[in-house]
Amino acid sequence: MRADPDGDNRDVRYRTAAGTVVGAVVLAVLGALMGPQWSPVPLTDPLTVQTSATAITGAVEAGPYPVRASVLTVALDGADVDAQLLMPVGVEGDVPAVVFVHGAGTGKFTDAFLDQARSLAEHGVATLVPDKRLDTYTLRHRDYVEMAGDYLRSVDRLRRVDGVDPARVGVYAESEGAWIAPVMAADEPGIAFVVLASAPVVPPRQQAAFAVDSYLRNTGVPQQVFRAIPRAVGMSLPGGGLDYADFDVAPYQRRMTQPVLVVYGTADASMPVVQGAEQIIRDLAIAGNTQYTVRYYRGADHGIRVDEIVAPAFLDDLSGWVLGLPATGAAYPRIAGDQPSQLYWAGPVPQPRWLGDGDVLLVLVAGAVGLLVLLPAGRLAVVGVQHLRGREPGPGRDRTLTRRLALLSGASVATVVALVWYLVEVARLAVGYERNGWIVQGGWIAVRVLGLVAVYAAAAVVVRLRRLRRAGEPMAHGVLGHVVLWGTCAASAALLVVLAYWGVYQLGI
Structure with a gap:
């Protein structure tokens, strides 16, 4: 009996979609648990001015002097x-x-x-x-x-x-x-x-x-x-x-x-x-x-x-x-x-529980991005050297898995870059008391969409690895292949956790 390719494709799509939803929810929960929420306390004790005129009783007028x-x-x-x-x-x-x-x-x-x-x-x-x-x-x-x-x-x-x-x-x-x-x-x-x-x-x-x-x-x-x-x-x-x-x-x-x-x-x-x-x-x-x-x-x-x-x-x-x-x-x-207005109390700032150490966060992000950039480049370099020496290349990689890994690493890095860009632009607008809906609203939507693409790619990688394992086929070939595979997965997972920490996957929790 021949396998039904359409049924297989439907199964892959279903599992990938389900994995995307589950992954997004898990990241949303993880992001909520990792650090403090922000709930400023409204200021309910307004200070009332006694008069709108600022002139001070008893003030002395003098001058002007050179x-x-x-x-x-x-x-x-x-x-x-x-x-x-x-x-x-x-x-x-x-x-x-x-x-x-x-x-x-x-x-x-x-x-x-x-x-x-x-x-x-x-x-x-x-x-x-x-x-x-x-x-x-x-x-x-x-x-x-x-x-x-x-x-x-x-x-x-x-x-x-x-x-x-x-x-x-x-x-x-x-x-x-x-x-x-x-x-x-x-x-x-x-x-x-x-x-x-x-x-x-x-x-x-x-x-x-x-x-x-x-x-x-x-x-x-x-x-x-x-x-x-x-x-x-x-x-x-x-x-x-x-x-x-x-x-x-x-x-x-x-x-x-x-x-x-x-x-x-x-x-x-x-x-x-x-x-x-x-x-x-x-x-x-x-x-x-x-x-x-x-x-x-x-x-x-x-x-x-x-x-x-x-x-x-x-x-x-x-x-x-x-x-x-x-x-x-x-x-x-x-x-x-003039009557002053202050909406919220300037109170103590809740301290981050997990990624509150700037050194750890910097090393984590820089290390993960570096791995995602260097691993494919290193593999190409090794293959090139082998070709120059006349050595036969090893068994070919699974092309479907390779494409999904590339999408995962690319989307993860792109989301981090987009988030940094968004925060910088929002800071520029905020300091200048400016509004720009395309950046403020549209930019945030773009960051979250990119983040979901990364989660989709992660789900697709997991689905492909499971199919390879069930079929008895190797997930990677040689030490280098395994380093690239699991290094890419680990680095991407680290970036997804960081993105969840900064609120990219929030679901109102």
Whole structure:
């Protein structure tokens, strides 16, 4: 009796389809079990402004004064930095002064705080903007306590400038600098006042997760993509470092006794604008400090800019608050400006259970991709050498199995590449506050389709291997053939597990 080829083909198709479904479900379950879910807690305690006007009672108006600029050298421990001093000209008596503390990045006085420093100086407040020290500042290593010590040297230097009142020297810190300024204020109670602009307040890891969540929601990504947040933010950096990611500034804020001006833009999606102000107020209360002023500026971004220009109202309020101290330190209204909105709490980030080690993840992906590229190339090289030496080639490979293995390896690598591309593009759109449905929605569909093709290819390989075994035919020939076969299967399986970890096979579980 002859075998029915149509029946055999139907059986192969059925088994391959069933294997694809089972494989996708298994990967979905595995992906859900491997790492934390992302379920941010809604913020249900909104901070209500007392008035929409940001003007500060008791603020002093002065100037405008001519400004004299000069460059000073600040000696740090093991390094020197240049700093630009702006002095108001024509003011009677010694003036208050401000040292600026940089946010993230490579801050230079030539391009940082230009509007804030100039405006303060024109209103009668001396300003010092030091270059940021970079020899101890990298992505992997940042010591905020050590950095606070460096900036305190700038405070000491400014106190010795003729015409500056050493008892009225304060600090202006923006973004990442707001993790540094409270350390300065706690360690040096003689600092006269503190301005915290766009302060993250929570530890860097929590702030990063909050910012990524906000950016992704603004970009409109599918819900499945959010699972990647704790897995990316909670992962250790390949090569080590990032110890500062869990730095907690709260203990230092609870020792601040100076008047504090807290400033946010309501268009800043990267900061917990409600939670941040609430926590600062609570921390100051623990220190017995009731001298706080909170201001929100409508449409202002992370740099308190509206349409790329520092909000004029903010500049006026800043100088008026500084000049009006100590009366303005606790003046009504305490909380004013545009009503802030924060959807979710910036809470602790769940830690990955399996692939949270960046070194392991990098080695796993790079090793698997390398195997899938090198194994076929190595086999061709060996066969070529044998041909040049006149040796007869070994038994031929099963062509059907070879094609399916090629599809499996190609689809696995292509899905990894597509996922990386997708995440990079989404990050670019998110940082730029842009939307692009073709990339955000279409790109995710493309990644998942490629992932299913890889699962289909894996099922097809399993079906073919079972048929070869039942027919008593070898699955591979020789040591090299077995290395290529099982190396390809193992490397592809590793990539499929990684893809499941990053949510490619989610089924709402």
